[in-house]
Amino acid sequence: MKVKEKRNLILSIVAVLLCCLYLFILESDSVVHSYAITIIERSCIYAVAAVSMNLIIGFTGQFSLGTAGFMCIGAYITGVLTIPVEMRDQIFYLYGMASWLHDIKLPLIVTLILCAVVCAGIAALIGWPVLRLKSDYLAIATLGFSEIIRAIFGWDGLGKITNASYGVSNIPEFKSIFECVIISAVCIVIMILLVNSSYGRAFKAIRDDDVAAEAMGINLFRTKQLSFVVTSAFAGVAGGLLAVYMRSAVTSTFTVALTYNILLMVVLGGIGSISGSILGAFIVTGSQEWLRFLDREYTWSELIPGIGNTGFGAMNVPLLRNGFRMVVFSLLLMLVVLFWNHGLTGSKEITWDRLINGAKKLMRSKKEKAVSEAE
Amino acid sequence: MISYLLQQLLNGLSLGGAYALIAIGYTMVYGILRMINFAHGDEFMMAGYFMIFSLAVFPWYFAIPFVILCTIVLGVVIERIAYKPLRSAPRMSVMISAIGISYLLQNLANYLFTAMPQSYPQIDILKHVYTFGNISVSRVTIIAPVLTIVLTFLLIMLVNHTKLGMAMRACSKDQETARIMGIKVDNIITTTFVIGCGLAAVGSILYFTDRNTVQPYSGSLPGLKCFVAAVIGGIGNIQGAVIGGFIVGICQIVITAMGYSVFSDAFTFALLVLILIFRPSGLFGEKAVQKV
Amino acid sequence: MADKNVVLNIEHLTMQFGGVIAVNDFSAQVKEGEIVALIGPNGAGKTTAFNCITGVYHPTNGKVDFCGETIANSFKISHTPDEITKLGIARTFQNIRLFPKQSVFDNVLIAKHMRAKQNPFTATFRLNKSEEQRSREETWQLLKEQGLDKYADWEAGSLPYGMQRRLEIARALATGPKLLCLDEPAAGMNPQETDELAEFICQIRDKYNLTVLLIEHHMNLVMGISDHIYCIDFGKMIAQGKPEAVASDPKVIEAYLGTQEERDA
Numbered sequence: 001m002k003v004k005e006k007r008n009l010i011l012s013i014v015a016v017l018l019c020c021l022y023l024f025i026l027e028s029d030s031v032v033h034s035y036a037i038t039i040i041e042r043s044c045i046y047a048v049a050a051v052s053m054n055l056i057i058g059f060t061g062q063f064s065l066g067t068a069g070f071m072c073i074g075a076y077i078t079g080v081l082t083i084p085v086e087m088r089d090q091i092f093y094l095y096g097m098a099s100w101l102h103d104i105k106l107p108l109i110v111t112l113i114l115c116a117v118v119c120a121g122i123a124a125l126i127g128w129p130v131l132r133l134k135s136d137y138l139a140i141a142t143l144g145f146s147e148i149i150r151a152i153f154g155w156d157g158l159g160k161i162t163n164a165s166y167g168v169s170n171i172p173e174f175k176s177i178f179e180c181v182i183i184s185a186v187c188i189v190i191m192i193l194l195v196n197s198s199y200g201r202a203f204k205a206i207r208d209d210d211v212a213a214e215a216m217g218i219n220l221f222r223t224k225q226l227s228f229v230v231t232s233a234f235a236g237v238a239g240g241l242l243a244v245y246m247r248s249a250v251t252s253t254f255t256v257a258l259t260y261n262i263l264l265m266v267v268l269g270g271i272g273s274i275s276g277s278i279l280g281a282f283i284v285t286g287s288q289e290w291l292r293f294l295d296r297e298y299t300w301s302e303l304i305p306g307i308g309n310t311g312f313g314a315m316n317v318p319l320l321r322n323g324f325r326m327v328v329f330s331l332l333l334m335l336v337v338l339f340w341n342h343g344l345t346g347s348k349e350i351t352w353d354r355l356i357n358g359a360k361k362l363m364r365s366k367k368e369k370a371v372s373e374a375e
Numbered sequence: 376m377i378s379y380l381l382q383q384l385l386n387g388l389s390l391g392g393a394y395a396l397i398a399i400g401y402t403m404v405y406g407i408l409r410m411i412n413f414a415h416g417d418e419f420m421m422a423g424y425f426m427i428f429s430l431a432v433f434p435w436y437f438a439i440p441f442v443i444l445c446t447i448v449l450g451v452v453i454e455r456i457a458y459k460p461l462r463s464a465p466r467m468s469v470m471i472s473a474i475g476i477s478y479l480l481q482n483l484a485n486y487l488f489t490a491m492p493q494s495y496p497q498i499d500i501l502k503h504v505y506t507f508g509n510i511s512v513s514r515v516t517i518i519a520p521v522l523t524i525v526l527t528f529l530l531i532m533l534v535n536h537t538k539l540g541m542a543m544r545a546c547s548k549d550q551e552t553a554r555i556m557g558i559k560v561d562n563i564i565t566t567t568f569v570i571g572c573g574l575a576a577v578g579s580i581l582y583f584t585d586r587n588t589v590q591p592y593s594g595s596l597p598g599l600k601c602f603v604a605a606v607i608g609g610i611g612n613i614q615g616a617v618i619g620g621f622i623v624g625i626c627q628i629v630i631t632a633m634g635y636s637v638f639s640d641a642f643t644f645a646l647l648v649l650i651l652i653f654r655p656s657g658l659f660g661e662k663a664v665q666k667v
Numbered sequence: 668m669a670d671k672n673v674v675l676n677i678e679h680l681t682m683q684f685g686g687v688i689a690v691n692d693f694s695a696q697v698k699e700g701e702i703v704a705l706i707g708p709n710g711a712g713k714t715t716a717f718n719c720i721t722g723v724y725h726p727t728n729g730k731v732d733f734c735g736e737t738i739a740n741s742f743k744i745s746h747t748p749d750e751i752t753k754l755g756i757a758r759t760f761q762n763i764r765l766f767p768k769q770s771v772f773d774n775v776l777i778a779k780h781m782r783a784k785q786n787p788f789t790a791t792f793r794l795n796k797s798e799e800q801r802s803r804e805e806t807w808q809l810l811k812e813q814g815l816d817k818y819a820d821w822e823a824g825s826l827p828y829g830m831q832r833r834l835e836i837a838r839a840l841a842t843g844p845k846l847l848c849l850d851e852p853a854a855g856m857n858p859q860e861t862d863e864l865a866e867f868i869c870q871i872r873d874k875y876n877l878t879v880l881l882i883e884h885h886m887n888l889v890m891g892i893s894d895h896i897y898c899i900d901f902g903k904m905i906a907q908g909k910p911e912a913v914a915s916d917p918k919v920i921e922a923y924l925g926t927q928e929e930r931d932a
Contacts, residue, residue, distance in 0.1 A: 063467055065474075129652045136411055137651055139470065140602055144644035147596060155637045190791060197790035198780045198799065205766055205777045212764035215721065217752035217781030217842050226787055256595060260478045267471055323486035330479035337472045338460055 008352040027177050037177050038245075039289055044184035045241040047281035050265040051188050051274050052234035057263075058272035058347075059195055060227040061207030062131070063139040065259050066123075069146030070232045071239030072254035073122065074115035076153055078240035079168035079249035080161065081111045087170050094166065095159030108172075112183065112240045119236030120229045127228045132221055143256060154251040167250030171243055180241060187234055192274055194230060203227050207272075264333045270343030275350040280343070284329075294325040378509035383632045384625070385516050389585060391624025392519035396526065396578030397601040398608070398616040400571030406547040406611035407567050410466060413473040414453055416598015417480035418572055422446040422579035423495065423589035424488055430496040439498075443576040450572030451565055459561070477595070484591035492588035501584050519581045520621075526574065527617045534613065543567065547611060596640065600627075603647045609660025618658065622646075672699045672734075674846055674878045675720070675756075679729035682715050682902075689715040691902035692729070697846070697895075702872060702879040704893040706886070706913075708922055712902040713882045714761055717850055720880075721758050722748040733846070753781055757844035759835045761851045761882075767824025771815060771834060774823045776806045778841035806841065812874075813837040829860055833867075840875060847871075848880045853888050861885055865892050890914060898922065 026033040026040070049067055056064045085105050088097050106114070130141045152158065154165045162168070174180045194200055202223045205213035214220050243249040261284070269280025298317045336343065348354070397419055404412045425445045429438040457472045501515040534540035545553040546563045554560050582597065583589055604623040608615025623643055630639040650657060675697040682690040690712040697703045705713050719726045719739055730740035733754055739745040746754070766774050779802035789795045810816040815837060818826060823834060832852060839847060849868070853861045865888050872879055883889045889896060889910065896913040898906040900922040906913050913919055 057467070061467070063470060126648070129648050133651055133655055135467075136405075136470070137606065137647075139411060140599060140606070141644065141647060141651075144599055144603070144640075144647065147599070148641040148644055151637050151640055157637075193793070194787070194791045197787075197793075198783050198785055198802070199787050199790050201773060201777050202780050204769065204773075205780075208766040208768060209764050211723070211748075212760065212766065213777070214723075214748040215752060215758050215760075215764075216778045216838065217749050218777070219747070219749045230787075255592075257478070257481070260474060263471065263474060264478075271467075321486075323482065323489070326482040327479070327486050330475060330482045333475040334457065334472070334479060337468065337475050338457065341464065341468055 004353070011352050023177055023181060030177070039286060041174065041177060041180045041245050043282040043285040044181050045238055045245055046262065046265060046285055047278045048184045048187045048241065049235055049238035049262050050269070050277040050281045051191050052231045052238065053262055054266050054269075054271065054274060054277045055191055055195065055203075055234075056227050056231040057266060058277075059200065059207060060203040060224060061135065061210075062224055062228065063135045064142045064228060064231065065139050065256075065263070066126075066142030066146050066232065067235045067262050068254040068256060068258040069142070069149040070119045070123070070235035071242060071258065072146070072149050072153060072249075072251065073119055074112075074236035074239030075243035075249035075254065076162055076168065077115045077118060077236075078108070078111045078243045079171050081106045081114070082108060082172060082244070083168060083170050084172065091169060092160070092163055095163060098160040101161060108179070108244065109183075112237050115236040115240040116233040120233040123229045123232030124225065127225050131224045131228060143259070146254070146256065146259065150251045150254055165251065167248055167252075168243075169248040171247045171249070173247055174244060180245065183237075183241065187237055188274070188278065191230070191234060195274065199223070199226060260333075261329075264329065264336075267333065267341075268336050268343055270345035270347045272347045273343070273345040273349055276343055276345035276347070279345065279350070283344075288325065288329070291325050291328065294320055294328060295322050297321050379632075382510050382512070383628055385510070385512055386585075387625035387628035388621065389516040389519040389581065389624075390628055391621035392521075392523035393578045393582035393585075393620075394597070394601050394604055394624045395523045395617040395620025396574040396581070397597065398604040398620040399527070399530065399613055400575050401602045402605040402608070402610055402613060402616040403543075403567045403571050405605065407543070407550075407564055408458065408469070410458070410469045410473060411602060412571075413470065413598070414457075414476040414480060415571065415575060416594040416596075416601070417477045417484075418446060418450050418453070418594070419575045419579045419582075419598065420484065420589065420591065420594025421449055421480060422576040423583045423593065424484060424493070425576075426580060426583065427493055427496055427589065430498070435498045435500065439580065442580070443573050446576035446579075447569050447572045450568045450575075454565065454568045459564075477598075481591050481595065488591065490591060492590040492593075495583040495587050495589055498580075498584060501580075513585075515581060515584045522577070522581070523617065523620075526577065527613065530570065530574075531613055539563075539566065600640070600643050603643050606647060606657055607650050609657025612657065612659045615657055615659035673697070674699050674734060675880065676732040677716075677720070677729070678732075680716060680719055680726050680731065681728035682712070682719055682724060683727040688902050690719065690726075690899075693897075693899060693902070693904050694729075695897050695904070695907070697878055697880055699878055700872070700876070701894040702868065702881060702892050704881045704883055704889040704896045705899065706883060706889055706896060706919075707899040709884075711900050711922075713899060714850060715902075716899070717758070717848060717880075717882060720751075721756060721848060722746050722751040749781070752842050752844075755843070755845035756848060757839035757842045757846070758848040759832075759839050759850055759852060761854065763831050763835055765823040765831060765835055765838070767822065769823060770819065771821050771823050771826065772806060772810065772819040774834060775809060775838050775841045776802060778838050779806060782843060809837055809841055813840075828855060832856075832864075836867075836871070840871065844877065846878045846880060848882075850882045851884065852881070853883060853885045858887075861888050864888065868892060886914070 026037050030037060049071065053067050056062050080101065081104060083091065085103055088102060126141065126145055130138050153162045156164050158164065195203070202213070202218045205216060205218055206220060206223055210220055246253070265280035265284045266277050268284060269276030269278070298320055300317055397415065400415050401412060404410065422442055425442045426438065429441045433441060453476055457476045458469060461469045461472055501513065501518065503514040505512050505514070534543055542553070542558045542563050543566070545556065545558055546560055550560055600623055601620065604619035605616045607622060608617070608619030623646070626642055626646065627639045630642050673696050677693060677695045680690055680693045681688065693716055705716065707713050715724065718724045720731050722739060722745065725745050726739055726741055728741045731738050733756060736754065738751050738754065766777070783798050783802055785795055785798055807816065810819055813833060815830070815834060818830065823831065826834060836849070836852070853864050856864060868879060869892055871877060881889065881893070893910050896907065896910055897904055898913055898919045905918045905922060906916040
């Protein structure tokens with residue numbers, strides 16, 4: 001046992017160091033590697049959102065779909081409080097920024113904490129009536145909430161604060177890739193610690209059997225409330241990070257489709273597995289980039305060189321045009337739900353033991369194949 | 376002033392009628408499968424697109440039944456592909472599957488018909504405008520509530536006084552026992568989807584004729600509102616869903632008329648929260664007792 | 668009545684679901700250290716009475732006092748199940764309700780959550796390690812005492828049936844109860860297992876200073892260990908007293924076996 005634990009610790013340290021090394025390489029020449037950097041930053045931010053969604057859906061068994069709404073709140077708070085003071089008049093040229101807000105500029109970390117606090121407070125308010133009831137109503141109420149948030153932030157009446165439908169732009173970007181990765185990592189680590197604590201066990205008890213959990217002295221409402229509040233707080237932080245990443249906060253980013261996209265990451269990674277959600281976030285974000293070609297119109301000659309002379313080459317490849325990528329993604333989500341509903345990780349955490357055992361099995365089967373072929 | 380109020384009231388009734396027809400689909404599916412059919416709003420959106428294409432080919436009296444038929448086929452196919460394999464899966468999987476279908480339909484519409492709003496064809500017989508003094512109403516505004524009430528009446532007759540209706544009620548009470556009693560539960564579920572989608576198609580004609588455009592996301596918010604309407608009326612209760620639909624529709628028009636159109640959606644969800652606090656089983660729902 | 672403290676006092680408990688009166692004007696007392704059984708044919712309202720005591724249902728009428736505190740009454744101010752567990756009433760379920768996908772150890776550990784002196788902040792940031800440590804040690808202790816320690820890493824759902832019942836009792840004990848409510852603990856057990864269970868119940872009563880309220884069909888089990896028996900039928904109490912007295916009560920026999928004429932017919 002002890003040897004294994006030591007080995008796992010060493011492996012973890014090595015893995016973290018390798019990641020750091022890779023990030024250093026990217027950072028050392030951030031112009032050349034800008035594409036990789038954007039993908040990694042985006043993945044990290046979505047990983048925070050996905051893990052936070054998994055906390056309530058996968059660990060507490062409550063179906064909350066408010067992620068986009070809370071991200072929207074976080075994004076606007078971060079946007080409004082971090083844009084440089086001298087640019088504000090220019091950005092808010094139409095409405096003029098409210099004077100009490102005009103000169104308040106906070107460091108990123110402080111605004112992110114503020115995002116978490118505000119989102120937690122709002123979550124506590126809407127959770128109070130809704131969490132007492134069945135999980136279905138939570139889904140509808142949070143989905144509705146997220147649409148309301150969008151409407152309110154885009155409302156002319158709040159133009160002095162949110163710049164209404166124009167949104168907030170010119171948000172200062174991350175100082176380096178480390179800023180984004182470290183903040184995301186800290187958020188995820190906090191959630192992992194919570195899930196593995198006594199409260200995390202209470203979440204799982206409610207998910208598995210709420211009547212029995214209650215008989216064990218777990219206060220259903222307060223525990224669900226805690227989970228919902230933490231989920232929303234981290235969704236708010238993820239929204240803040242996303243605003244910094246995109247350098248703008250506009251309501252059209254935070255549609256229900258964003259929530260669905262994050263749900264795809266959670267389901268693909270495995271509901272109830274944090275490492276799965278992180279993996280899901282990276283895979284979905286990465287492949288959404290790689291599959292961009294699906295959104296472009298190609299002629300056959302562009303795809304297969306040499307075919308151009310046949311007259312066939314000038315024709316467009318069927319299906320490929322704007323929007324096809326998202327169709328492929330939604331089909332993917334359906335396939336995972338229908339045929340592979342445990343996701344990539346089978347709802348369990350990825351551990352070194354699992355990885356090594358898996359690798360061993362793979363080696364063995366290859367060896368056996370080789371042996372049988374030799375015979 | 377009074378004419379303005381009356382005008383708004385008529386508009387509210389018309390919108391409420393469309394909402395009521397969609398809400399019936401939610402409430403019936405929830406009653407039998409205990410799931411929120413998140414895709415229902417998008418089926419309604421697709422019905423809008425079907426109308427655009429079928430009216431380009433057929434005259435209106437062929438186009439309307441054709442659209443209803445297409446929507447029913449779409450709904451039944453969705454049920455077979457996405458919900459039936461998950462009958463014994465946890466309820467959350469079914470809901471995720473429904474969300475997946477909703478996402479797929481939206482993206483598909485976006486891909487096939489582009490994100491630009493398409494103009495909804497004008498059906499002349501529906502658009503005929505009557506004028507009474509200061510009030511001018513199109514025929515659809517009058518037809519909508521009347522048609523809704525007639526269809527609801529027929530549906531309630533079906534549910535309460537036919538063998539099929541009895542089987543449906545049995546399934547919603549207890550599927551296992553209904554199965555043992557020799558009811559083909561899968562057929563009943565299909566029937567439910569047929570009725571729900573048919574009504575949604577009718578609702579979509581009433582709704583879009585007044586709104587003039589269809590776009591890929593125009594189903595999602597009305598869909599949510601109609602589910603709220605179903606909850607307000609007491610989920611699983613058809614009359615309740617209709618009354619809930621009218622309440623939501625009229626409230627929306629009244630609030631918009633007062634100049635707070637931003638908050639008309641917010642109000643619907645505030646209504647949901649209020650209902651959940653004070654009457655969790657809805658206005659007409661039965662209180663459920665949990666078995667331990 | 669004067670010699671021992673009354674732990675649980677049920678007065679005129681009535682529970683009505685729509686037109687069905689599941690429990691009708693039921694009164695009973697459970698004294699400290701006793702094993703009290705609640706018997707009756709299927710559908711007599713035993714589990715409903717139980718659910719009123721443990722806060723799952725709010726009674727239509729009447730009240731339940733536990734150690735002098737009213738825990739359930741007809742007003743909306745009754746306690747919720749978790750509050751009642753905290754006061755010291757633990758229960759098991761008729762159809763076992765473990766957390767089947769979690770380990771045996773975790774199943775018991777969950778019961779320690781309610782009494783741990785922690786808040787979400789200290790728990791997340793591990794500021795109170797001794798508390799977590801203590802919970803884990805107590806859980807080990809309990810598993811050892813119940814002979815479940817060798818299964819600690821098993822998935823609870825994969826245990827044999829009898830073990831699952833025992834685990835459910837262990838989990839209830841882990842909440843630190845004064846009163847243990849067992850809902851048909853012998854259901855699905857063969858005679859030998861039932862005898863072992865009877866012995867086990869007496870053992871844990873003495874070991875943990877418990878009072879036990881028991882719902883059971885098995886007359887053998889009930890007769891052997893109970894100090895007092897209440898028999899209900901169609902929600903109404905039809906007999907109470909010492910086991911021998913209840914066993915020979917004609918009304919009880921009638922409720923279980925039907926009237927003489929029905930038997931002759």
